[in-house]
Amino acid sequence: MNNNIFVYNTLTRKKEQFAPEQEGKVRMYICGPTTYNYIHLGNARPIVVFDTIRRFFEFSGYEVTYIQNFTDVDDKIINKAKENNEEPTKLAARFIEEYFKDADKLNVKRATEHPKVSEHMDEIINFVQGLIEKGFAYEVDGDVYFAVRKFEEYGKLSGRSVDDLRSGARIEVDERKHDPLDFALWKNVKPGEPSWKTPWGEGRPGWHIECSAMSNKYLGEKFDIHAGGQDLIFPHHENEIAQTECFSGKPMSKYWLHNGFITINQEKMSKSLGNFFLLREIVDKFPPMVVRFYLLSTHYRSPLDFDDEKLQVAQKSLERIENAYNQLSYGITVGTNVNNGDNLKIALKDTKDRFIKAMNDDFNTSLALATLFDLSRDVNTYLKEQDLNKEVLVEAKAVYDELLTILGINFTKEEAKEGLADDLMELIISIRKDARANKDFNTADKIRDGLKEIGISLEDTAQGTKWKKS
Numbered sequence: 001m002n003n004n005i006f007v008y009n010t011l012t013r014k015k016e017q018f019a020p021e022q023e024g025k026v027r028m029y030i031c032g033p034t035t036y037n038y039i040h041l042g043n044a045r046p047i048v049v050f051d052t053i054r055r056f057f058e059f060s061g062y063e064v065t066y067i068q069n070f071t072d073v074d075d076k077i078i079n080k081a082k083e084n085n086e087e088p089t090k091l092a093a094r095f096i097e098e099y100f101k102d103a104d105k106l107n108v109k110r111a112t113e114h115p116k117v118s119e120h121m122d123e124i125i126n127f128v129q130g131l132i133e134k135g136f137a138y139e140v141d142g143d144v145y146f147a148v149r150k151f152e153e154y155g156k157l158s159g160r161s162v163d164d165l166r167s168g169a170r171i172e173v174d175e176r177k178h179d180p181l182d183f184a185l186w187k188n189v190k191p192g193e194p195s196w197k198t199p200w201g202e203g204r205p206g207w208h209i210e211c212s213a214m215s216n217k218y219l220g221e222k223f224d225i226h227a228g229g230q231d232l233i234f235p236h237h238e239n240e241i242a243q244t245e246c247f248s249g250k251p252m253s254k255y256w257l258h259n260g261f262i263t264i265n266q267e268k269m270s271k272s273l274g275n276f277f278l279l280r281e282i283v284d285k286f287p288p289m290v291v292r293f294y295l296l297s298t299h300y301r302s303p304l305d306f307d308d309e310k311l312q313v314a315q316k317s318l319e320r321i322e323n324a325y326n327q328l329s330y331g332i333t334v335g336t337n338v339n340n341g342d343n344l345k346i347a348l349k350d351t352k353d354r355f356i357k358a359m360n361d362d363f364n365t366s367l368a369l370a371t372l373f374d375l376s377r378d379v380n381t382y383l384k385e386q387d388l389n390k391e392v393l394v395e396a397k398a399v400y401d402e403l404l405t406i407l408g409i410n411f412t413k414e415e416a417k418e419g420l421a422d423d424l425m426e427l428i429i430s431i432r433k434d435a436r437a438n439k440d441f442n443t444a445d446k447i448r449d450g451l452k453e454i455g456i457s458l459e460d461t462a463q464g465t466k467w468k469k470s
Contacts, residue, residue: 005360006018011256013159026063026224026225027065028054028066029226031046033071034071035077042229044295045262047103049296052363053257054109072117073088073210074207102279117210125198134247147178183235186209208243211240221248222251227257227259259300264305282311286315292409296407297317325397351372355406372403375400428451433465
């Protein structure tokens with residue numbers, strides 16, 4: 001078990017040694033997307049970042065319970081559905097399916113649970129009712145509001161005071177509220193909107209209450225990590241803390257992790273600003289693993305500026321690692337039991353040690369990737385030697401596989417490689433055809449037999465030579 005992991009906790013504003021509530025177990029809640037559109041690159045960053053953090057915890061010996069919700073009941077969904085003349089629930093379900101298509105391309109693991117708001121109304125209603133009964137919420141004409149000033153620690157996550165918020169914020173005027181800062185837990189039914197029955201009338205939940213109810217159900221009253229983008233610190237996560245801790249009387253999450261924004265010309269990428277790029281548009285131009293590499297190339301808490309040129313740089317950088325990795329496979333086929341490779345053995349241990357050290361320090365993927373560049377240089381240097389130690393090369397490939405798996409980077413699953421394999425086989429078949437035409441049957445047979453050894457069979461027919469995996 002790795003007990004040397006340090007995380008930056010937004011709540012305490014410092015790095016802390018990670019110590020889970022339960023020995024050997026990590027319970028994480030990640031705020032997922034509001035499903036009214038395809039995800040853009042800014043949405044993809046937390047998805048990839050926290051998937052990688054989860055992978056590192058698993059590599060470090062922890063049993064991880066990973067919850068990522070879908071907000072499928074929301075104003076934005078309702079408005080989009082009206083524009084499309086579509087049922088809100090059907091629109092949300094459609095974009096949840098599209099989310100998984102995008103996430104799968106980035107090699108993001110499925111969560112332990114993906115709870116949806118629409119499927120947890122009983123939990124949400126019970127949570128709201130509990131806050132009313134405890135005196136932290138009140139009902140007005142079918143709307144239910146949380147009384148912010150009754151939670152004395154309000155603002156502890158964002159570092160804002162209630163009085164400063166009261167004087168400086170733009171607050172929607174609603175004279176029915178006891179205080180302008182009070183926020184909606186439940187909204188009264190409106191014509192044409194989805195609604196559910198409650199003790200205080202029909203309606204639907206506000207945004208913040210869903211995560212409190214669902215994290216409580218799947219992770220308990222206090223869990224280890226709550227994570228999301230920096231834009232969620234206030235008001236979303238601040239409000240979650242207030243309502244959850246008033247409900248349970250316990251701290252909600254021990255550690256709060258937030259990733260930095262993706263920017264375009266130093267301005268946050270967002271749908272509301274209209275300066276966003278859909279993830280699927282980007283992976284049409286760049287391989288998905290390049291996009292994942294790019295998202296991990298900067299420390300997760302730092303801003304990441306976007307343009308095509310930066311993705312092109314990321315593509316070339318990833319190719320350096322991939323080329324060394326692929327050359328290892330060739331080296332293994334020609335390697336023997338020669339007694340050399342000591343320097344590469346030392347480099348392998350050094351790489352793994354430095355990689356883990358980087359990830360232990362608040363999941364510094366930028367430094368972790370740097371260790372793989374150094375290893376690739378050492379591998380390329382060793383492969384230039386006349387005799388190669390097969391055992392060392394097998395060990396090197398295993399180190400690559402282990403560390404790349406933590407980063408979620410997989411060189412064998414990209415669709416582009418299937419097309420590349422077809423092109424390479426056509427070239428090999430063409431070379432063999434020329435050899436046979438020149439009566440160089442030794443070369444032709446060597447190609448056929450060599451392919452057979454690696455699981456590819458050739459069949460000469462009247463229509464030409466066909467190939468298939470054995």
